[in-house]
Amino acid sequence: MRFLISIFFTGLIIALAAFIVPGAHVAGFGWAIVTGLVIGLVNAVVGGILRIFTFPLNWLTFGLVSFIITVLMIMLSDNILGNKFDVDGFWTAALFAIVVAIIEMIIGRVASDRK
Numbered sequence: 056m057r058f059l060i061s062i063f064f065t066g067l068i069i070a071l072a073a074f075i076v077p078g079a080h081v082a083g084f085g086w087a088i089v090t091g092l093v094i095g096l097v098n099a100v101v102g103g104i105l106r107i108f109t110f111p112l113n114w115l116t117f118g119l120v121s122f123i124i125t126v127l128m129i130m131l132s133d134n135i136l137g138n139k140f141d142v143d144g145f146w147t148a149a150l151f152a153i154v155v156a157i158i159e160m161i162i163g164r165v166a167s168d169r170k
Contacts, residue, residue: 064162065091072154078143079151090132090140097135098128125152 066088073081081087105124106113113120129148133140142148 062088062092065095068155068158068162069094071158072151073140075154076147076151078147080141082139086136086139090136093135093140094129094132097132098125101131102128122149122152 066084069091070081070084070087073079073087081090102124105127106121109120109124126145126148129142129152130145133142133148142151
């Protein structure tokens with residue numbers, strides 16, 4: 056049940072971020088859930104491999120390379136999903152990643168306060 060709630064909130068966060076960020080579009084709430092799953096899968100597999108190879112550079116830049124990899128994984132997810140999820144470019148994807156992180160932080164804070 057917790058997994059289903061997590062998937063629902065992922066879709067909600069993606070849909071809200073696409074609504075807030077100009078240049079980011081998602082076809083609907085169902086596609087927002089699929090987009091969240093694809094971004095998570097791509098970030099875990101491809102992003103994980105890239106983070107291993109770029110660890111020294113990531114360490115030197117205090118994590119900036121990890122953020123850039125996340126933005127690139129959002130752009131890769133855009134290419135995978137076609138017209139169901141669309142970001143207009145690198146800077147739009149960067150703003151999308153920041154907004155998603157802020158919304159996740161807020162929801163995480165609210166959820167932890169209720170426990």
